[in-house]
Amino acid sequence: MTLITKEALHKKSPQEITALLYEACMKNLEDAKSAIAQKNYNSANEKLQKANDILERLGAGLNYEAGIVADQLDAVYNYMADRLIKANLNKDIIIIDELLILLKELSSAWNKALVVNKDTQVKTSKQKTSAYEQHSLYDN
Amino acid sequence: MQITNQASSNPVIAHEKNLEFKQGEIYRATIKERGPENEAILQIRGREIQVKFEGHRPMHDRVTVQINGQLDQYIQVKAIVTAPAASQHAEGSNINQVLRNLGVANPSAELRQATQMILDKDMPLNRESVHNLREFVDKEKGTSEQRLSTVQAVVNKRLEITTSHLRSVHEALNGRPLHEVLTNIAKVHDQNFQINKEQKEIVTVPGRTISEQVLEVREQISANLQEQERNKPSELLKQMQVTVQREANFLNAVSLLQNQIVQDVFARPINEKLNEAIEAAMKLKEEGRELAARELMMQAFTAVEHSVSKLDQAAPKPEVQQYMLNEAFQTQQVSSKDFIVQTITEKLARARGEFKSLQREMMRNLDNIQRLSESFKSQAVPQVKPLLETTIKKLDHAILKSEMMLLTDMKTEKSLMQASSQLAEAKKLLNKGNFQEANKIVQEVKSMIERLEFKPSEVKVKHFISKEEQNLIVRTGSQQIVKQIDELTQRATMQEASARQTFELIRGLGLNRDTEVAQLLASGKHGDGDLNQNMKQALMQLMKQEAEQGRVSQQTSQALLNITGQQLLSKSDTSNLQSMFFNLPLLLQDEVKNLQVFVNSRNEGQQVDWENCSLYFLIETKKLGEVGILVTAIERNLSLTIKNDQPSFKERIEPLAEACKEKLKYVGFNIANLTFTKLHALENKQQESKLDKEITERTTATFTEKGFDYKI
Numbered sequence: 001m002t003l004i005t006k007e008a009l010h011k012k013s014p015q016e017i018t019a020l021l022y023e024a025c026m027k028n029l030e031d032a033k034s035a036i037a038q039k040n041y042n043s044a045n046e047k048l049q050k051a052n053d054i055l056e057r058l059g060a061g062l063n064y065e066a067g068i069v070a071d072q073l074d075a076v077y078n079y080m081a082d083r084l085i086k087a088n089l090n091k092d093i094i095i096i097d098e099l100l101i102l103l104k105e106l107s108s109a110w111n112k113a114l115v116v117n118k119d120t121q122v123k124t125s126k127q128k129t130s131a132y133e134q135h136s137l138y139d140n
Numbered sequence: 141m142q143i144t145n146q147a148s149s150n151p152v153i154a155h156e157k158n159l160e161f162k163q164g165e166i167y168r169a170t171i172k173e174r175g176p177e178n179e180a181i182l183q184i185r186g187r188e189i190q191v192k193f194e195g196h197r198p199m200h201d202r203v204t205v206q207i208n209g210q211l212d213q214y215i216q217v218k219a220i221v222t223a224p225a226a227s228q229h230a231e232g233s234n235i236n237q238v239l240r241n242l243g244v245a246n247p248s249a250e251l252r253q254a255t256q257m258i259l260d261k262d263m264p265l266n267r268e269s270v271h272n273l274r275e276f277v278d279k280e281k282g283t284s285e286q287r288l289s290t291v292q293a294v295v296n297k298r299l300e301i302t303t304s305h306l307r308s309v310h311e312a313l314n315g316r317p318l319h320e321v322l323t324n325i326a327k328v329h330d331q332n333f334q335i336n337k338e339q340k341e342i343v344t345v346p347g348r349t350i351s352e353q354v355l356e357v358r359e360q361i362s363a364n365l366q367e368q369e370r371n372k373p374s375e376l377l378k379q380m381q382v383t384v385q386r387e388a389n390f391l392n393a394v395s396l397l398q399n400q401i402v403q404d405v406f407a408r409p410i411n412e413k414l415n416e417a418i419e420a421a422m423k424l425k426e427e428g429r430e431l432a433a434r435e436l437m438m439q440a441f442t443a444v445e446h447s448v449s450k451l452d453q454a455a456p457k458p459e460v461q462q463y464m465l466n467e468a469f470q471t472q473q474v475s476s477k478d479f480i481v482q483t484i485t486e487k488l489a490r491a492r493g494e495f496k497s498l499q500r501e502m503m504r505n506l507d508n509i510q511r512l513s514e515s516f517k518s519q520a521v522p523q524v525k526p527l528l529e530t531t532i533k534k535l536d537h538a539i540l541k542s543e544m545m546l547l548t549d550m551k552t553e554k555s556l557m558q559a560s561s562q563l564a565e566a567k568k569l570l571n572k573g574n575f576q577e578a579n580k581i582v583q584e585v586k587s588m589i590e591r592l593e594f595k596p597s598e599v600k601v602k603h604f605i606s607k608e609e610q611n612l613i614v615r616t617g618s619q620q621i622v623k624q625i626d627e628l629t630q631r632a633t634m635q636e637a638s639a640r641q642t643f644e645l646i647r648g649l650g651l652n653r654d655t656e657v658a659q660l661l662a663s664g665k666h667g668d669g670d671l672n673q674n675m676k677q678a679l680m681q682l683m684k685q686e687a688e689q690g691r692v693s694q695q696t697s698q699a700l701l702n703i704t705g706q707q708l709l710s711k712s713d714t715s716n717l718q719s720m721f722f723n724l725p726l727l728l729q730d731e732v733k734n735l736q737v738f739v740n741s742r743n744e745g746q747q748v749d750w751e752n753c754s755l756y757f758l759i760e761t762k763k764l765g766e767v768g769i770l771v772t773a774i775e776r777n778l779s780l781t782i783k784n785d786q787p788s789f790k791e792r793i794e795p796l797a798e799a800c801k802e803k804l805k806y807v808g809f810n811i812a813n814l815t816f817t818k819l820h821a822l823e824n825k826q827q828e829s830k831l832d833k834e835i836t837e838r839t840t841a842t843f844t845e846k847g848f849d850y851k852i
Contacts, residue, residue, distance in 0.1 A: 002385050003434040010485035011388035016430075023431045111428030 015114055018061065022107035025054040029100050036091050048088040048096075055081045076102070165264040166206045166220065166238055171198070179214065184262065194218045204238055204259065235259075242270040250277045250284045254291040261295045269301035276306045286314040297719070299708055311698060312705025317734035318723045321699045322675075325682075376400065377441060377448050384437050390430050394418055397437075410444045480605050487604075488596055491544035495594040498538050502559075505531045506586040513575050513582075521570055528567050528582075535560045540643050546604055549597030556592075559585045645724060650676025650703055651710065676703050710739075735759045764789065777812040778804065790816040 009017070032047035059077040064070045080099055087095035169182040178193040182205070191205075192214040205217040220241050235255050239247045242265065247255070254277050258265055273291070280287055290310040299305045315321075380397055387393035397418060401411055417440030421433035505527060512524050539545055539556050566581040646652065653676045679700045686693055702723065710720035720739040741753030754772040761767055768783035782793060793816070801811045 003431055003438060004388075005386045005482075007482040007485050008386050008388040010489040019428060020431060023429050026429075027431065107428055114428075 014061075015110075015117075018058070019107065019110055019114060021054055021058055021061075022103060022110060025051050025058075026100060026103050026107065028054065029096050029103070033093055033096050033100075036093055036096075041091055044091060045088060048084060052081060052084050052088075055084065073106075076106070163207055163209055164242075165266045166204060166242065166259070167264055168259050168262055169203055169205050169217075171201045171203060182217070189215060191215045191217045204234065206241060238265070239270065242267050244270055244274060247274075248278055250288060253288055257288075257292055257295050258301065261298070263295055263298065263301075265301075272301055272303045272306065275303065276310075280307070280310060282310065282314050286310070290314060293709060293721075297709060297711065299711075304704075305708060308701045308705035309708055310705070311701035312703075312709060312721065312723060315698060315702055315705075318699060318702050318725055320734070321695050321702065322725060325693075325695050325699060374445075374449050377445060381438065381441050384434055384441075390421075390425055390433060394422060394425075407447070410447055413444055414440060416440075484601065484605055487543065488547060488601075491542075491547050491596070492594045494542060495544050495548070498534070498542075498544075499589060499592060502531060502535065502589050503586060505534075506582050506589070509582050510579060510586070513570075513579050517575060521573070521575070524570060524575075525567065528563060528570065532560055532563045532567070535563070544594070547596045547600055549595050549600070552592060552595065555588060559589060646722065648674050649706075649724070650674035650679070651707055651722070653677060654707065676700070679703070777810050779812050780814045781817060782815070783817050785818055 012020070028047045028051040032044045032051065035041070035044035035047060055077055059074060059081075062070045062074055062077075064074075080102060083095050083099055086092065087099070167184050169184045171180050172183050172188060173181040174197070175181070175190075178197050180191055180193060180197060182189050182191050182203075194208055194216055196219075198219045204220045206220055208216040208218050210216065220238055235252045236247060238259070239251070239255060244251070251274055254273055255265065255270070258269075258273075277284075277287055277291065280290075287310065290306060290313055293313055294301065294305055294309050297309075299309070380400060383396050384393050387396065397414070401414055417437055421436045424430075424433040424436060509524050509527050509531070512527070516523065535556060539553065539560065545553055545556075562581050562585050566578040566585075569575075569578040569581070647656075653674050679696055683696050683700060686696060706721060706723055710722065718739075718741050720737075722735075722737040722739075724735045724737060736756075736758040738756040738758075739753065740755075752774055754770065756771075757767075757769040759767055764784055764786050766785070770781040770783070772779045772781075780797070782789075782797070784793075786792075794814075797814055801814075804811060
């Protein structure tokens, strides 16, 4: 059953898609949890891998020009991905729960930001945070 | 087809190639040096060649020679006439002699004149070309003046003298205007369509038909409203499901659902269940769990599905056939629309991505340029120049070739064009060593590009959709022709005039077809259907079809010749003067008119120097008669001459011209002066020098290749 068509997805803003990613990640973790409870390790493995993929995608989508938050998020994602692999290795529900809590916080913060949808950072401070970027040379 | 060296990349080589001598060809030459015996150094078309004369060596320096073969390192030539050209009479007899040598016994006056033209331009003559020429000059329709003008045009463009070249060019220059021929073709095929009315409607007026059909369906529905209404519940449920799946904004979907539930015929318990589900889903959505909310809704739908289908069965059966018919009809329309909408959203998303990456790349390049020029100061030129060039090229490519310009709004397009021209300016300054000024411009452009946002414009997207929709329908040649004509003439009115539009118009005519096909073949990719979207293609298809049926209509071949002729006349020149000629159908107050464009400019490699060129537009209007507009651009300063025979024309046009000035300023042009003259006072002079004028005045696709729009 399709919950959302491709067409509708194309209409979504990048921010909304990020929110969907958080949610999908959570859903996969929850599914994995119940699969472990049922001792269906094969499906649990699949779900956890999927969750890992999503985390990776989230990490790839980071905009480092946004300032320090991005770097912090990067660290959190990396940590979560690490833990997730451990959880998958041992099929450890406790770690999954821990990850779920983290994700929920991130997701709710993100959703709040989505509702407010306002950039409080002043332009000058934005320039300051991305000062490093401005003076770096890119290679083509 | 007939175009061979459309994309001759290196003009120099092309020029050299022309100087391969073939036996029997006749040239005009000057004797530079006289060697021992019969040897001499001749200058033919600016090149010095060692030759040996057969028979006696002529006394005069100006000679006409026939190539006889190669002997050691010498080329053997035979002097045909020595031409002091003292009198008209002598000249004439010389030509006679030349022609006799090529096997033409009694040349007509026209043929002599044509031969003269060819020799004057230092073009080679041989038996075959003279034969072709004779056929053409003596037998082609039109006045002798027109035929000669064709020959002149062919010669000026340095095209080989072949029958097909002559014919095509003749058609483009002197034939019936393209729009007339096209309308005639359309009329012929329109009649065919009338037999099958429905088809015709779909082809020619797709927008209206669908709405009409929908109306029809509606009427039918209201006719058997009661049965249908009762038949609906399960359908409605499905619709609701689709709404949830398809609506990007979940809140919107919910409000739509609520509306449907309120007016609906479901039994009460079902309504209640759905409402509950909606409430729960809303809560989930507020928590940010949109997917869960959607899932919940879908579950609710499946839960009630069973009881709803029971409702269906309870309903009395309507006229099933009628319903099925309507339903099938309706769903078909909807599905094709959906498909388009889907691709549009995808295209939009992709175009946005493309735009972003273009923006990023431009910014990076400009940044680099700035840094380089700051650190190396005046030594930066060699490093910065190629970078600047690629940036400009990329930008131009994006403006003309990428799909995003088909979707974005006019302002963005103009801004990008402006950026391109400003960068060109910067390049010039850089060449002069004025790196500070150049840097300033780069800075400006950078901040401008930074501010740009990708905003699809509604009009353009709509146009795009209608085009996509047309692509879905498979057509025969005749249908395609009608559609093409329709599209070509409407294009200008349907959308704002812009550089991209003009380029598309020219592409639509098929003037770019051969190059595009070549590129496609070279790249090994297969066409995405876009290739079939031009007039030439359609005409060729039609021709093939007609040939299969054993008849080829004169009009089709005429139109095809016309287009080929335009291509020939616009092919890239070998000298450093580029001239072009276009014959564009244009919709002017509900009537298709012919706009003739002559372009003339300096040739900069493969590009037309659009900052220094002259354009001449000639159009026949209903109210004003023939209007000629001459635009000369020198370093972005335009001087405009408008020619018309109507009294008080100046007073009527001046305010319009003023407005036009403003618009041109926007894309970086200045109108230096504006003059009005009579068209026909000049025309007399033109009669004689018409050829020269046409040819010298034939120039570029400047505005298409480089992009600026002339409002006409």
